[in-house]
Amino acid sequence: MKGREKHAADLDTLLSLDEFEHQWMAHADRPVAQYVAGGAGSDRVVATNTAAFDDVWLSPRGLHDGPADLDTSVTVLGHTLAMPLMLAPTSPQRLVHPDAELATARAAARHGLLSIVSTDSHFPYADIAKATPGRTWFQLFPYRSRADVDATVAYAEECGASALVVTVDASFAARRLSTARAGYRLPPDVDYGTLRALGIWRGDPPAGGRHEKIPVTWDDLERIRSRTSLPLLVKGVLRPADARRCVDLGADASIVSNHGGRQLDGVLPALFALRSVVAAVPHGHPVIFDGGIRSGVDLAKAIALGARAVCIGRPYLWGLGLGGQRGVERVLDLLRQEFSDALLQMGITTVAELDDTFVTRSCRHLRD
Secondary structure, three states, rough: OOOOOOOOOHHHHOOOHHHHHHHHHHHHHHHHHHHHHOOOOOHHHHHHHHHHHHHHHOOOOOOOOOOOOOOOOOEEEEEEEEEEEEEEEOOOOHHHOOHHHHHHHHHHHHOOEEEEEEOOOOOOOOHHHHHOOOOOEEEEOOEEHHHHHHHHHHHHHOOOOEEEEEOOOOOOOOOOOOHHHHOOOOOOOOOHHHHHHHHHOOOOOOOOOOEEOOOOOOOHHHHHHHHHOOOOEEEOOOOHHHHHHHHOOOOOOEEEHHHOOOEEEOOHHHHHHHHHHHOOOOOOOEEEEEOOOOHHHHHHHHOOOOOOOEEEEEHHHHHHHHHHHHHHHHHHHHHHHHHHHHHOOOOEHHHHHOOOEEEEEEEEEHHH
C-alpha cells in the first residue's frame, strides 16, 4: 500500500491483528492484497490454519506462589528473544512498502526479536544484515543449480547471518487460483536484490514473480549441512519421520509449517502437526511453529503445545503496509501485550512454565 500510510496516531487505534488486516485489505491494491492473503487452490488451508486454534482451550490456574516479575523471554539456538516470536520470511515485501525488509528487520531488532530474510528479498541481504547486525537469519531457496546453492550459503555467512533456514516445501510452483483471478503481476518497482547480488538473476523479474527452483533432496540437505557451520533449520516439516531424519542429518531446529497454506490445497493445518513433530524429535531440539498465529493468545497456545517459538508472516505485512517500520512495531507491540496478558491471566510468570497442562485440546487431530 505504497503512498497510503496511516498516521502514526491512527495505528494506535487498531487494537487487534484482525483490525490491521481489515484496514490494510480495505486500502491495498486488490491484486497485491490477494497475493498476500491468498493460498493454494480453494484458499481453504489459509483459513483452517487460523481456525485450528479455536480447538485449543487455555486452562489457567487461579492460585500460584505469589507475585513475581513477568519474563516473556526465551532462548533459541543461542539467541535471546524478548518473547517467543520471530518474523517469518516473506517476499516480495516491496509490494506493500518501499522500505520492505529493511523496515521489517529494524522493527524486529528494536523489539529484541529476529527477522528471517528470504532469498527473494527486494534489498540485498548484505544491506539488511548490516542494518541489523546479529538479528537476522537467512532463508535459503535452492535456485538454478547446486553450485548456486553453495554460493548462496557462502554469501549468507559472509553477510553475517546468524542461522540458515532451508525451506523444503516450496520447490514447485503452486496453483494460487485467487491470486491469478485477481490479475496479479509483479509491479515494476519490485526487485530481487539478493538474487542479483548472487548473479542468479540479471534481467527483468518475471511477471508472476517466480524464479525456478531445484527440488530439495535429502542429499541436498546433507550437502548444505556439510558446507556451513551456521545453525541449520529446516522449514516446512509436517511429518514426524521427516523431523527425525532432519535431526539425524544435523539440523539444529525444525520449523513446522505448511507455507501459510500457499503451496498445497488440503494440506494438514500446521497446528495439527505440531505435537507429533515435538514428540518425534529429541528433548531439547527446538521446534518452531509457523502457521495461523493471529494473537498473543494463539502464541501462548502454540508454546503450550510444545513450540519453542512461533513465526508470523501476514500480520507484520499488514503493519508494514499501513505504516512501514512503525506499523510492524505496532503489530509486535500488540502481540507482546496480548501474550503478556495471557501469561498473567493463567498465573504464569515465565515462558518455561507454559506447558500442555495449560491447554485442553478438543479436536481429535490435536491429541497425542
